[in-house]
Amino acid sequence: MSTQYPEWIWHNGQIKRWQDATTHVMSHALHYGSSVFEGIRCYETPNGPAIFRLSDHNKRLYASAKIYDMPMPYGVDVINAACREVIKKNNLTRAYLRPFAYRGLGGFGLSADTPVEMSVATWFMGPYLGEGVLDAGIDACVSSWQRFAPNTIPAGAKAGGNYLSGQLIAREARRLGFGEGIALASTGLLSEGAGENLFLVFDGALHTTPVSAALLNGITRNTIITLAREAGIEVVERDMPREYLYLCDELFMCGTAAEITPIRSVDGRQVGTGQPGPVTRHVQEMFFGLFDGTTPDRHGWLEMLDA
Ligand code: PMP
Known part of the structure; x- marks a missing residue:
């Protein structure tokens, strides 16, 4: 992604300015890799922008969380809606979406029941492995x-x-x-x-x-x-x-x-x-x-x- 960030991001149930979606340096995920995420594309189609297999991607997000025993603070419907909301809020049509859940702050140690936080970011993305x-x-x-x-x-x-x-x-x-x-x-x-x-x-x-x-x-x-x-x-x-x-x-x-x-x-x-x-x-x-x-x-x- 270029350093030209989009303006809005969904974080813990709210649309925030990009720079305000922060987490503590002691967040569990930063130290131990305890996060799960998805990558989803939204394409322009003759009937308007369409998110490709949004539900299947977010189903996989919750399956990934289940494997790691991460209690998700929001239902999958909330995340599906957040994906739509954040694209629209940024006035994007062709976009990449990144729903993300991570163990944040609270408790030390590998098995700590650190609370799970969630975000959904979006930005424009061309061909991933290079132009052409x-x-x-x-x-x-x-x-x-x-x-x-x-x-x-x-x-x-x-x-x-x-x-x-x-x-x-x-x-x-x-x-x-x-x-x-x-x-x-x-x-x-x-x-x-x-x-x-x-x-x-x-x-x-x-x-x-x-x-x-x-x-x-x-x-x-x-x-x-x-x-x-x-x-x-x-x-x-x-x-x-x-x-x-x-x-x-x-x-x-x-x-x-x-x-x-x-x-x-x-x-x-x-x-x-x-x-x-x-x-x-x-x-x-x-x-x-x-x-x-x-x-x-x-x-x-x-x-x-x-x-
Ligand atoms: N393998 C790995 C390791 C990946 O990160 C991805 C991209 N998410 C894929 C395969 C392709 O998966 P998908 O088609 O669901 O994006």
Whole structure:
């Protein structure tokens, strides 16, 4: 995000000025990573701005909180409404939303029943991995950092602490001159990108790594699986070894922020033709078609800003 902050933010039940949404330096989450959050996009559509799968994202927020035994001070309906309210208050239409719950101040120690506070921020966000990458693709590398094992930290929670792993992977990749890093699971098999799920294409079929491979069960991943199957494209969820990244016909990563970003090389090896391939293009068309009206919204995923 640029240093040009939006004016308004929702914090603990109130709309406040951005600079007034503060917390104490002794907040539990700052020390121990005890926060959960979501990333959601609002798109312009022919019928007005729509928040993409708002309810599903906030359901996942509450699922993440349940895993960490965090009592949420507001119901999910309050947070859904806050998401709409803060976008409107900032006069945004194309926006990224960040609902967030964190253990704040009160009590010391790891198991303290520190009260949970909540905020919802929003700002304009273009393509996460850089201008032009949705067409040109990125060069990726396999990280020297593995994902955490499933019996250590639950990858299925979107918790602040998980993103220490993501930071190691993403920062190493950028330092080495790559657009993004891809991690292996503790099994040595493919997991996901620093903040994105993976799809490989073999013979016209989509292959994606399973939720057991230390990844976040992405809502974009689920959207792609659903749209692809409806379009008659075969989708396989399975474990895959690292070298499949080099051998597949096409490769892309996906996520709310990264949307659908083609990958043109991994570890210096060209993927397919080195250009986004036909299946990747088809998936992009179906996905972005949800927002220009060319893909019917059969599942009620577009939750209108002015509902
Ligand atoms: N994996 C990780 C680690 C992520 O942070 C994200 C982004 N939230 C994803 C996958 C993609 O998830 P989604 O499509 O729900 O944004």
